[in-house]
Amino acid sequence: MQKQVDKKLRMTIGTDKYYYEQLYTFDRIDHMKKPHAVVAYLTLISEEAVKSEEMSVNTKWFSLQETPAMELHEEYMVKYAQERLQNKIQYSNIAYGLLPEKFSLSELQKVYEVILQRRLDKRNFRKKMQATNLLKRTKERDSSGAHRPAQLFMFRSRQVLFFD
Secondary structure (H helix, E strand, O other), rough: OOOHHHHHHHHHHHOOOEEEEEEEEEEEEEOOOEEEEEEEEEEEEEEHHHHHHHHHHOOOOOHHHHOOOOHHHHHHHHHHHHHHHHHOOOOOHHHHOOOOOOOHHHHHHHHHHHHOOOOOOOHHHHHHHHHHOOOOEEEEEOOOOOOOEEEEEEOOOOOOOEEO
């Protein structure tokens, strides 16, 4: 089943650069009072993949603040996924699903701040990330900024790893 989901996901989004996991199996009773289960998945996909032409044809995207009207059980599933993500990003490297292969520490911090919905101290964040040993410094720099080019990093693995 997991391989079928993975294959369908790759075909839908047109890339294999993402993180996903089965979130939860929700019990639900529809308006006809027929019980059934909804298997929900949490998927993290980089902005560059989201902007790809192939993906934009098959998918509609919404920010959490601007989701369309949903039924109560759907709102619960979205909230559950958001809480799971906020917890899991604090002890694993799943942020790799939201970033390009090479990124600056500022880009990584922005991902954490958006997910956690709070600002993080720059020095403490960088110290924590370096202590996890999840990142590998590249020899490249980001020259797109107006100031000194930022050092680019990569995740040592684009597989799920856990840290303290």
